[in-house]
Amino acid sequence: MSAPRLTKVYKAATEALADKRQVRVICSTEEVDRAGEIVVQAGIDFSHYMASGAGTVLWNHDTDKPIAKCVDIVVRNGRIEALVQFPPEGEDEEADRYYAKIKFGSVSGISIGFAPIEMEPLDRSNPKKGPQKYLKAELLEFSFTPVQANRGSLVIERGAGAVWKVGASLNLSASDEAGWDEGQASESIFDKAGFGSDTPDPTFARKGFLLYDASRPADRKSYQLPFAKMVDGRLVADAEGLKAAGEFLQQSSIPEDVAEKARAVINHYEGKMAKTDKPVAKTAPAIKVKGLYDIGRLASLLSELGWVHDCSVWEAQMEEDGSGVPKMLADAMQAVAAALLAMTAEEVAELLAQITPEGEIAVKAGIVPATASPIKKAFAAARVKAGRKFSASTRSSMRSACKSIMDGHDALVALIGVEEEDDEEGEEPEDVEKTAKPDRGAAVLLNQRQRRLEVMRRQAA
Structure with missing residues (x-):
């Protein structure tokens, strides 16, 4: 007869937490954390932290986001346990948003912030920069966080009584546009469902969320994990929203049968998007190598x-x-x-x-087989081209080009007054000194060009 009695007591306790908007947490343990360090629990001083009767509880160690207060803290069974009180509903919109995630179970991690007082290295070969064992420390704050350093720092009791169900629609069109914003998506659904009026439409609202609390369908905080948004008056499933909802779903503590139905919704839309060759989420633009x-x-x-x-x-x-x-x-x-x-x-x-x-x-040409690699074919083609002779039309065009060049050359010589001589042996014309005395370098360069043109003319003849 004792088991039913214990169950009843536990249920009453968790329901009391829900009524008071409280959660019970393990702030820290003495196990080795993910950084390879140890914090001795008995050495943590939280007298200053609780000096005013309640300590500050942050979101993810952000001092600009105090979302709750610690009303009780104690070292028990070699770990620090605390009772956290959230503000009354409606007084702090930001606190309400995070409390909904914590109560739902998508956020369960706890992390402490402290000032070291006395410590010793765990790695004697690296005493300054290696992992430490903190013998004494002053607690400054602790935070709710999606990923905690100490694996045992968790929410251990949260409000009960929610009846989680999956009411998401499976008939929405899909979008993979970038720029998912969970808050804006939720508000667009609530606005369309008339949650700002006296007659909200829960049936429509639950279509765009993976989960909702069936015990409070008219409360917008009952709707969790949006995956869709309103686009041009239509509710559209969003690829990035599906991905974000799936990640939070993996961390939640909802009943497994409900989680399985929620995962089925994600799988449905993933398959739907795959058929249209669209990715489920675009976390970054694809890299294209252009050359x-x-x-x-x-x-x-x-x-x-x-x-x-x-x-x-x-x-x-x-x-x-x-x-x-x-x-x-x-x-x-x-x-x-x-x-x-x-x-x-x-x-x-x-x-x-x-x-x-x-x-x-x-x-x-029969030089390489058809099965040869592209590089062998390329080199063979180059050899074929190298052995070609100019066609008659090509030679005629080259002669015409050379004649035009020479005509231009003759006109230039007549214009500047330099007599052209036969310099086949490469000798400089005798009159260069007389004609180009002011600029001998220019005259030499001119004669060099004359030689080149003469060679081109004879080759083309």
């Missing part, structure tokens, strides 16, 4: 990384701090080098593909 120029830029980047890597190795050796930066840079160089090789292969292949038709000349 061999970008290969050079990537090679330059790799060279710069190499220089930075060498500098970091030198610094690590000088400071003897066991820095992991050189390895990180070396890994980055490996990744960039792999990209450079892949890009080079792709771009060179594309370039050679453009000259493949000319390679067919060599194939037709």
Whole structure:
């Protein structure tokens, strides 16, 4: 008979938390955190933090976002536990928004901010920059956060009583336009559903959200994880909205059967967008390599990384701090080098593909087989072209061009008054000194050009 009794007591306690807009949390534990550090719980002083009777609770360590207060804090079972009180509903819009996420379960992490007082290194070989064990510290604040450093710092009790259901529509058109804004999307749905009037339409509102609390359908805070927005008077599923909703869904603590239905909605629209060759979300524009120029830029980047890597190795050796930066840079160089090789292969292949038709000349001439690689065909085609002779029409055009050049030359000679002599042996005309005395260099240059033109004229004859 004890089990039902315990269940009843627990249910009453959690419902009381919901009525008071309170949540109970584990602020910190003595386990090794994600940074490899340890905070001794008994050494944390929170007397100044609670000096006024309540400590400040922030959102993600942002001092501009105090969203609640700590009304009770204690070290229990080797960890710090606290009771958090949120403002009455409607008094602080920002606090209401974050409380809805915490109560829903999409945010469950807790993180402390503290001032170290006494500590000792966990890595004796790197005492200054390595991980520390904080023996004494002063608590400055703690925050709700989507990702906490201490894995055991979590919300352990939150308000109960919500009846989560999935009412999302599966018949919306899809959009992959960039610029998703969760707040604007929600407001556009609520405005269309008339939530600012006396007769809101919950049936329409729930179409654009993954989840809603069926126990309070007329309350806009009952609607969580929007994935759609109003566009030109129509409700449209948004690719980025679906992605954001899916990420929060993975962190939520809603019943598994409800979560499964919500995931089915996301999968439905992902499949729908895939059929139209549209991505589910555009987190960044696709990178397009436009030619061999970008290969050079990537090679330059790799060279710069190499220089930075060498500098970091030198610094690590000088400071003897066991820095992991050189390895990180070396890994980055490996990744960039792999990209450079892949890009080079792709771009060179594309370039050679453009000259493949000319390679067919060599194939037709029987120099290379049709199965030869593009580069072999290209070189063979070049050899074929190199052995060609000028056609009669081409030779005639060249003669005409040379004649025009020579006519221009004769006119120029007549204009400047320099007599042309037969300098076949490369000797300078005798009258250059007399005619071009003011500028001997110009006269020499003129005669050199005359020789070149004479050779061209004779070759074309």
